[in-house]
Amino acid sequence: MEKYYIGIDVGGTNVRMGLVDEKNNILFEEKHKSQPIAHKLDEVVKDFVNKYKNDYHIVAISMGFPGLVDQETRAVIDTPNIRALEGNYLMKLEQELNIPIILGNDVNYLLMYDAEYFNINPKQSVLGFYLGTGFGNAIRIKDELYQGDNGAAGEIGHVPQYLNGINYNDKQSDLESYVSGFKLVEIHKKHFNQTPFERLFIDHFDSKEIQDYLHLLGFYIAAEITILDIATIILGGGVIMSEQFPREYLEKIVKRNLHAKVTVDKLKFYYAESQANSGILGATIYAKNYLSKNQK
Structure with a gap:
């Protein structure tokens, strides 16, 4: 049946x-x-x-x-x-x-679908980074999704970051508060509201706000690649898949912040199609x- x-x-x-x-x-x-x-x-x-x-x-x-x-x-x-x-x-x-x-x-x-869509070997480890409204992450080690002891593995958007210093007395701000779709809307509204949103990365590429955004994104992707030693990467989500997003520039940031040359040599990026x-x-x-x- x-x-x-x-x-x-x-x-x-x-x-x-x-x-x-x-x-x-x-x-x-x-x-x-x-x-x-x-x-x-x-x-x-x-x-x-x-x-x-x-x-x-x-x-x-x-x-x-x-x-x-x-x-x-x-x-x-x-x-x-x-x-x-x-x-x-x-x-x-x-x-x-x-x-x-x-x-x-x-x-x-999403990672399960994208890995099959790109015909990635089921026995091959894969990392997925999805930057849309928030910043999501999925980890497949060999043919097993890694979900952690409590099912909360891969919450990269909620790891602490310290772009604006360290808070000694309270919880540190998380990555998603600086790298996410809603942060991009905030940057546009606060600094560049005269520019069409769909040209934000193009017209203000050299600004501190956009460079900080891209570098933080690249640093944390590089950190996870380094920790897990996984060189097959799927990138997706509305921000990364937008026409204005500088994909090659992000790849350069990631590569120059990796520790092992063998990882850089084997690194392969796939870009998820929005379906x-x-x-x-x-x-x-x-x-x-x-x-x-x-x-x-």
Whole structure:
């Protein structure tokens, strides 16, 4: 009997759901605005699954969230941008539908999709950096996503930085407060509001604000590459994929701040194409891998 999957990408703006076959073809899909349905996500998912479960052998529901989740309890623990998503409602939903629910981080799912899209060897380690509204990061070591002891690995946007000095008495400002889409909007509004936003990197490339932004981004990418010794890099997200973004310049910053020459020589950058359904397909790919490892 052919197997089918429900892939769900729970984003800050939209929730996208799809019924996907074994060959990663999306047969049916829906899109909802995230905020209005966040408090009743389980009901929306249930309605979608019930449309198809009698006609298709659905073996898993895979959901990617913009935050911290717990696969063991099926709890959505921390989604800072949409608190209404948090809670312990998914275990009950799993029991009602009698279909396994697999949870993960949305950026991890993007990495799974992009690595397959670029035909990167499944046994090869990969780092993904996604700079959009925030700054997300995913880590695949060989063929395993590394998610840490508590599922919070890769939160590069929340590591401390000290561009404007060190705060000795309180929590240090994090990287996302200086390198993110919302920071870029702030820079534009505060310093360059007479320039069209889509020309910010072009017309003000030499400014301190833009150079600080690019160098901080490059430094932290180089730091992770150095720590993990992984030379296959996927870059994506709305900021990096915009036409104005200086990709080659970022690569130069990263390369000149790496310690090992062998890493520089082997370094390869891939740029993720923006596709609305990549989260759905990434969720499906993750579900297949998860089931193959946990149902033996």
